[in-house]
Amino acid sequence: MAASTDGGDLTRHPRPNVAIDVAVLTALPNRPADDEPGDLLVLVIEGVTEPGWVLPGRFLRKDQSVESCVEQSLDRKAGLRDIGKKPRLLRVFDDPKRDKRGWTLSIGHSVGLPHDVAASGNGRLARVDGNGKVPRSIRLLFDHDRIVEEAVADMRRRYEILPDPDGLLTGPFTMTDLRLVHEAVLGERLQRDSFKRRMVNSLRPVLKRDGSAVTRSDGGRPTPLFTHGDPEDSPQTRRRLRLPRLAT
Incomplete structure (x- = not known):
């Protein structure tokens, strides 16, 4: 093999631009009596270089870490600061x-946020369909449609296994609240009893001082409240079966 003759001079090699793009996902569940499963949504902002929509993102600056650039993308482009998760x-x-302006790599990221947090950001929330695509009226620039598709697929894989792994629910919640969020993420109705059996051992029940369950009534029978458990302690982390769907 011939020895290198460039003397280790990295400036002799063409280098791409490096961008950071973040798919911010959230869910808008329907009511328990509704027949549809609710919506999975992605945050998009108006493009600057041409008409269309983009994910929050920016170019990596000299001597900047990827983590710092991700934070700045969410803060300066999406208007989301201190989201409390990586x-x-x-x-x-x-x-x-992928970018007609020049050779550009994108380091794609995703994050799931509660609906009220995501809705407080800049831009708009666009509905994502069962294939991970946004409506045709939302023209995503560059290859941001592919980033959305992969972010959605990654999120849906995890929501088949664990109860609300991205923390879209805040505060104590009922099993119905949890199921409705999963239905919105997955885009399908789920069997109630099977869902409960799959998820209940991965949750922490909210208890009173005497050890009895804290419940909530939404006009019907009181139902127990739960909080998120520790994913590392969950027996579901090794399960890869899809959650049973409700027959249509």
């Missing part, structure tokens, strides 16, 4: 033609 790394999107 976005998930999806992968590098490296199609050389």
Whole structure:
């Protein structure tokens, strides 16, 4: 093999621009009596370079870490500061033609947020369908449609296994609250009893000082309240079966 003749001079090599793009996802559940499963939504903002919509993102600056750039993308572009969680790394999107302005890699991330938090951001929330696509009226620039699809697929895989792993629910919740959020994320109705059996051992019941269950009544029979458990302690972390769907 011939020895390198560039003397380790990295400036001799063409280098791409590096962008950070973040898919901010949330769920808007329907009411228990509704026949539809509710909506999974993604935050999009208006594009600057041409008409259309984009995910919150920005270019990586000199000597900047990826983590810092992700935080700035959410803060400066999405208007979301101190969200209290670290976005998930999806992968590098490296199609050389993904940005007609020049050779650009995108380090794609995703994060799930409660609906009120996501709705407080800049831009608008666009509905995501069962295939991870936004409506045709929302023209996503670059390859941001692919980032959304992969973020949605990643989120849905996790919501098949664990109860609300992204913390879309805040505060104590009922099993019905939890199921409705999962239905909105997955885009399908779920069997109630099977869902409860799958999830209940991964939750922490809210208890009174005497050890009895704290309940809530929404006009019917009082139902127990739960909070999120520790995913590491969950027996569901090794389960890969899909949650049973409600027959249509």
